[in-house]
Amino acid sequence: MNYICKRENDKLIKFIEMKPNFKLVFFIFLIPLNLFAQRDLETITSPEELRQYILFTAPSEDAFVAVQRLAKPFIDKKDWNGAMKVFLEYRDLFIEQFNRTDKIIELLGAELNNLEIINIETVNTKKSEYFPVLTIDGQTMYFTFAEGKKGGEDIYLSQLIGDTWIKPKNLGPPFSTAENDAINSISADGNTIVLFGSYKGFTGGGDNFYAEKSADGWSAIKPFPKPLNSKYWECDGFLSADGKAFFFTSDRPGGTGEFVKGGQFYHGEYEGNTDIYVSIKTESGWGEPLNLGSIVNTPFAERSPFLHPDGRTLYFSSDGHYGLGSLDVFKSVRLSDTSWQEWSEPVNLGKEINTAGYDVAIRYLPTANTHIFQATAKEEKADMISIA
Numbered sequence: 001m002n003y004i005c006k007r008e009n010d011k012l013i014k015f016i017e018m019k020p021n022f023k024l025v026f027f028i029f030l031i032p033l034n035l036f037a038q039r040d041l042e043t044i045t046s047p048e049e050l051r052q053y054i055l056f057t058a059p060s061e062d063a064f065v066a067v068q069r070l071a072k073p074f075i076d077k078k079d080w081n082g083a084m085k086v087f088l089e090y091r092d093l094f095i096e097q098f099n100r101t102d103k104i105i106e107l108l109g110a111e112l113n114n115l116e117i118i119n120i121e122t123v124n125t126k127k128s129e130y131f132p133v134l135t136i137d138g139q140t141m142y143f144t145f146a147e148g149k150k151g152g153e154d155i156y157l158s159q160l161i162g163d164t165w166i167k168p169k170n171l172g173p174p175f176s177t178a179e180n181d182a183i184n185s186i187s188a189d190g191n192t193i194v195l196f197g198s199y200k201g202f203t204g205g206g207d208n209f210y211a212e213k214s215a216d217g218w219s220a221i222k223p224f225p226k227p228l229n230s231k232y233w234e235c236d237g238f239l240s241a242d243g244k245a246f247f248f249t250s251d252r253p254g255g256t257g258e259f260v261k262g263g264q265f266y267h268g269e270y271e272g273n274t275d276i277y278v279s280i281k282t283e284s285g286w287g288e289p290l291n292l293g294s295i296v297n298t299p300f301a302e303r304s305p306f307l308h309p310d311g312r313t314l315y316f317s318s319d320g321h322y323g324l325g326s327l328d329v330f331k332s333v334r335l336s337d338t339s340w341q342e343w344s345e346p347v348n349l350g351k352e353i354n355t356a357g358y359d360v361a362i363r364y365l366p367t368a369n370t371h372i373f374q375a376t377a378k379e380e381k382a383d384m385i386s387i388a
Contacts, residue, residue, distance in 0.1 A: 041065060058093035061300075064097065065268035068268075068323075068356065069268075071087060075355065075356040080108045084105050087108070103322040107351055108351060115352045115387055116386075118386040119383055125145075129382060130144050130360075130382040131143055131183060132363050136188045152181070154176045156171060157169060174218060174221055181195065182197060183196075184238060188243065191214075192212050192243075194209070194238065196209070197209060200220075200221070204231040204234070209224065210224065210237075228246065228286055232252040235249055236304050238307065242311065243281065245278055246279045246280075246281070247277070247305040248276070254291070255291055255297060256297040268319065268326065269358075271319070271327075276302045277290060280340075292340060292341060293341035293342075295345065296316065300320035302318045303318070303360050306362060306363055306364070313332075314331070315329060321348065323348060324356050326357050327358050327360055328354040329359050330346040330348055349362075
């Protein structure tokens with residue numbers, strides 16, 4: 001038996017001694033090569049395979065993702081005690097991450113706030129709707145629909161009449177093309193729309209674009225300048241309410257942690273290592289992008305920044321902070337008016353909002369004290385959800 005296999009077996013035997021009720025077949029320990037350590041988490045689906053993968057690869061990050069996947073069926077059923085038991089069962093395998101595990105357990109054990117969680121059925125369909133964008137008055141919601149009229153993704157809008165979001169309409173030219181069209185944000189005055197795609201001027205793996213509205217309608221779609229866009233992947237462009245700050249995500253090198261290009265399986269997702277950046281508008285244009293720093297960003301995926309109109313409260317999604325699985329929504333507060341890298345410790349918005357799936361793009365509707373965000377359902381379909 002080689003050293004690596006012996007080391008893993010010793011770790012497993014110690015774990016068994018600590019957990020006498022944990023049932024395993026001992027001959028698995030004697031496999032000459034670590035079969036499950038060689039398997040990719042991407043290909044493992046059954047609970048038993050996940051358990052064996054955890055024991056052979058802990059305390060790796062992928063092993064922790066496997067623990068989250070074991071807890072997912074309980075979270076989907078809102079069986080909080082069942083999910084807590086899963087995290088408690090494997091807690092001792094992640095000695096250096098006790099704090100993360102304990103925060104998740106605390107999250108699962110917290111009292112319910114009795115939030116009103118509403119699926120916006122007048123907008124959602126059997127397909128996927130995602131990335132809601134609200135106008136500042138809360139009367140119009142733009143979003144991206146997975147299967148547009150001309151092929152690929154299209155942008156739609158719905159208006160709030162009374163308490164009901166009415167049947168969406170396709171936004172039309174110049175936004176609905178035969179390619180993928182996705183909306184990221186709209187300015188507070190409603191005159192600048194921020195898009196993601198591969199329009200004219202595209203330079204990399206995905207870029208942020210914008211169009212401006214005038215009395216004659218929308219302008220041609222134009223790219224944000226370099227270095228806001230680069231040869232790497234940029235997305236999630238968001239304009240602050242005062243129009244002076246532009247937030248976006250990028251997998252460019254030089255962020256928090258090692259460079260991992262999006263599109264490959266990494267930490268249970270295909271996001272790569274994406275960080276949130278901000279650029280400040282000056283008299284000469286947009287300034288050099290600034291990474292928000294390691295309080296907000298992690299070596300894994302941060303997505304969909306949204307700065308509240310108060311100019312201080314940042315909502316974003318992450319699979320690098322403590323969470324229930326995949327990406328969860330977090331809140332952090334800017335601590336200094338002179339720095340964009342001083343933030344409070346991100347707080348998970350809780351089990352009533354976050355799921356074990358892909359939760360992103362939260363948006364705040366100031367006029368009604370309501371949040372709208374995208375949640376991914378059990379069958380991996382994205383819908384828009386309202387929280388009051």
